[in-house]
Amino acid sequence: MLKLEQVSKTYGNKSEKAVDNISFQVYPGEIFGFVGPNGAGKTTTIKMIVSLLAPNSGKIIINGIDNQENILEAKKQFSYVPDNPELFEKIKGIEYLKFMADVYEVPITERQQLIEKYLAVFEIKEAVNDPIGSYSHGMKQKLALVGALIHDPQLFVLDEPMVGLDPKASFELKKIMREHCDRGRSVFFSTHVLDVAEKICDRIAIIKKGKIIEVGTMVEIREKAGSQESLENIFLELTE
Amino acid sequence: MKEIMGLTKLFINESWGFSKFLYNRTNNKKAFYKQLVPMIIVPIALIPAFFMYVSFNIALYAGLRMINQTSVFLSVGYILTIALIIIFGIMVILSEFYFSKNIEELIPLPILPRNIIIAKFLSILVFEYVFTAVIFVPSLIIYGVGEGMGVVYAFLSLLMFITVPILPLALLTVLIMIIMQSASVKGRQDMLRIIFAFLGIALIMSVQIWFGNQMGNADNVDSQMLMNNLLVNNESLLNTIGYFVPTSLLLAWTLNQITLMSLAWAASSVVITIIAFALMVLVGKRVYIKSIVRGKTIKKGKRLSQIETQKALGKKSHGVMAIFSMDLRLLLRTPIYFFNNVSVVIIVPACLLISLSFIKLTPEDFNSIQNFYTEMPILVNFMLIAFFIFFGATTATTATTFSREGKASWLTRMIPVSSKDQIIGRTGTAVIIESLGIAFTLIGVFFYLPLTLLSLVLTVALGILGSLPILLFGLFMDMNRPLLDWNNPQKAVKNNMNVVITLFVGMAYIGLLLAVSGLLGYFINPWLGYGLFSVISGIMIFIFYKIIDKRLAVKLLNFE
Ligand SMILES: Nc1ncnc2c1ncn2[C@@H]1O[C@H](COP(=O)(O)OP(=O)(O)O)[C@@H](O)[C@H]1O
Ligand SMILES: [Mg+2]
Numbered sequence: 047m048l049k050l051e052q053v054s055k056t057y058g059n060k061s062e063k064a065v066d067n068i069s070f071q072v073y074p075g076e077i078f079g080f081v082g083p084n085g086a087g088k089t090t091t092i093k094m095i096v097s098l099l100a101p102n103s104g105k106i107i108i109n110g111i112d113n114q115e116n117i118l119e120a121k122k123q124f125s126y127v128p129d130n131p132e133l134f135e136k137i138k139g140i141e142y143l144k145f146m147a148d149v150y151e152v153p154i155t156e157r158q159q160l161i162e163k164y165l166a167v168f169e170i171k172e173a174v175n176d177p178i179g180s181y182s183h184g185m186k187q188k189l190a191l192v193g194a195l196i197h198d199p200q201l202f203v204l205d206e207p208m209v210g211l212d213p214k215a216s217f218e219l220k221k222i223m224r225e226h227c228d229r230g231r232s233v234f235f236s237t238h239v240l241d242v243a244e245k246i247c248d249r250i251a252i253i254k255k256g257k258i259i260e261v262g263t264m265v266e267i268r269e270k271a272g273s274q275e276s277l278e279n280i281f282l283e284l285t286e
Numbered sequence: 287m288k289e290i291m292g293l294t295k296l297f298i299n300e301s302w303g304f305s306k307f308l309y310n311r312t313n314n315k316k317a318f319y320k321q322l323v324p325m326i327i328v329p330i331a332l333i334p335a336f337f338m339y340v341s342f343n344i345a346l347y348a349g350l351r352m353i354n355q356t357s358v359f360l361s362v363g364y365i366l367t368i369a370l371i372i373i374f375g376i377m378v379i380l381s382e383f384y385f386s387k388n389i390e391e392l393i394p395l396p397i398l399p400r401n402i403i404i405a406k407f408l409s410i411l412v413f414e415y416v417f418t419a420v421i422f423v424p425s426l427i428i429y430g431v432g433e434g435m436g437v438v439y440a441f442l443s444l445l446m447f448i449t450v451p452i453l454p455l456a457l458l459t460v461l462i463m464i465i466m467q468s469a470s471v472k473g474r475q476d477m478l479r480i481i482f483a484f485l486g487i488a489l490i491m492s493v494q495i496w497f498g499n500q501m502g503n504a505d506n507v508d509s510q511m512l513m514n515n516l517l518v519n520n521e522s523l524l525n526t527i528g529y530f531v532p533t534s535l536l537l538a539w540t541l542n543q544i545t546l547m548s549l550a551w552a553a554s555s556v557v558i559t560i561i562a563f564a565l566m567v568l569v570g571k572r573v574y575i576k577s578i579v580r581g582k583t584i585k586k587g588k589r590l591s592q593i594e595t596q597k598a599l600g601k602k603s604h605g606v607m608a609i610f611s612m613d614l615r616l617l618l619r620t621p622i623y624f625f626n627n628v629s630v631v632i633i634v635p636a637c638l639l640i641s642l643s644f645i646k647l648t649p650e651d652f653n654s655i656q657n658f659y660t661e662m663p664i665l666v667n668f669m670l671i672a673f674f675i676f677f678g679a680t681t682a683t684t685a686t687t688f689s690r691e692g693k694a695s696w697l698t699r700m701i702p703v704s705s706k707d708q709i710i711g712r713t714g715t716a717v718i719i720e721s722l723g724i725a726f727t728l729i730g731v732f733f734y735l736p737l738t739l740l741s742l743v744l745t746v747a748l749g750i751l752g753s754l755p756i757l758l759f760g761l762f763m764d765m766n767r768p769l770l771d772w773n774n775p776q777k778a779v780k781n782n783m784n785v786v787i788t789l790f791v792g793m794a795y796i797g798l799l800l801a802v803s804g805l806l807g808y809f810i811n812p813w814l815g816y817g818l819f820s821v822i823s824g825i826m827i828f829i830f831y832k833i834i835d836k837r838l839a840v841k842l843l844n845f846e
Contacts, residue, residue, distance in 0.1 A: 140590065148608040
């Protein structure tokens, strides 16, 4: 579903690489967690996946499409919610959702149904006719989530999704992620909250200073570390 | 004092992005040179204009000398300077005090509100000094040299130079604070407040001018007498100007002749300036800080019922329309964008119409205009085309299209919209605004000169066709060097070099094209002129479209 091959990225002409020669693969039907401390290179990697940043070298294949060769087709395969969704302040929530439905060419009845459903799930129905400038941080994030969910993407990419969501929304989101994968699609998300990764991910990759240091299921990573410790401890050891 | 200096530096830095610039010098060389090159080229490009301005000033001085009226020379320079300070000051003050978000972060900190106000004011003032140095200092030097002035003149000039920008800027700030305060009734929208501010200032200015007019008129009813007066008494013109801008008298009395009284007048200038500054600080504390603390309320929409929600979503639009309507909404709903990109097309035709209405045209005049048009329609047509293209270029809507989205631009870059849709949607916004300007102008023109249908079709079609290369060039510029890292929308449109570059290049290109095709049409055959104009425009559109279409998708990957 998603495949990274030896991807590297350096910002400007800084000496150290933000992302250093990373490769991994996300399979269909899988929730994949991308775990690492602050500044490890998670956001940078995600931006390269969602065509907001060009890698210096390496390939990114989304659902069989190279995202540097066929940018437009690749963009149709995923939807993305950034860690801090900056949206147009002067635009109303409903206008934003209509815009998203239009550009992803979602049919009328489908968009009406899905938007109705997700607005209810995330409890922002009341605010949908207000300018986004009047939303709180969490509400913006919820709106961005609804906008990302309406076209039912093959790959759902989220950057630190649980930060800033209230517990109910967080719970609903996990449920949605699971349902999404049950239909053979995939979820790729970054987090530094280890509990989350441990509980809901099928597989994880651990990134540190731009390098992938472990990839695998929880069981595999535990075996390697040779202990019954929680991910927390393994993580602390690995990233020391 | 240290705190004020620190804050001033912070504000200047924030509005001009110096930190980012210095960071890029070591960490992102490419971005650094992109910023550096226009910083060097634009001032160099302006040098000829500056020379022209200085030579014009020298000529003016020599002319005034011949009719023995050099006493008004400094006043003319002074009035020009403060007029420009006021015109440009309105937007800058609004932006620094009202659109910048830093104030909300600073108020909770243990900083004296007074210092915030002073620092904001100083951060604007610094650049007004640069401005004054360019516009007013030549006048001071020319006069000083021409009259053979000495050290005392030099010293007093320096003093005057320091005081000149403070007074108008301080009073303007006071005015804006009071108007913004009285307009900020609960729930009132941003846009209304700003329009109110503009109207208020326009009203006060016109009252001022009207008063000046009345008083001026009373003094010299007879033009013969005025001429006599001019020749005999070399102060009467000065006094007339003094009615319009009273402070110009202070300056003239200080510098025109150096006597002991000059010192007294200089001292009173300083005192008045200090009073204006103190007034600004006082009003700022009373009015400005309070209005910020009260917070601004964003008007909420009404609740949508399920049926209304369904209806809002019940239409599928093409990618072009989605991009177009998003771009247009941002443009119309963000006050700064509106005044930069949209208001021109309303204000310019309106000003033109108003000033034309002051000229009293006799039926013979109308006839001669009509005759001129029937004899040489091509000249009138090309003049109209030039005017229409002026709207396309001066608003530079496409030159800031990505910049205007700022940090939210990730959205329009991430979505699967083809380059073609992006180009058409974004250029479409600019064309719509331009068409608005064209419509207003045509309505105005109709009062003086009923155009033939052919003219109407030709000018509108060629006007839009001719402006498309400039619009696409603007898009090309913004695609290559978008300004996204701002937290004050002012920066996206005002501090954006793309606008300047597009304007310069666009004007030069269109001037040349119009001249060539106009001459061709005038001397050989009108249709040859129109034809050449259309063909060249068509080719340019094709080239720019192809370049942008090919590069845009990749460029969008490298915006940060
Ligand atoms: N726009 C940028 N310019 C320069 N350096 C950056 C930029 N964005 C991130 N970095 C650097 O790249 C590294 C990785 O950052 P990031 O991917 O945001 O980490 P994470 O999301 O894992 O916290 C950090 O060292 C950060 O300083
Ligand atoms: Mg991050």
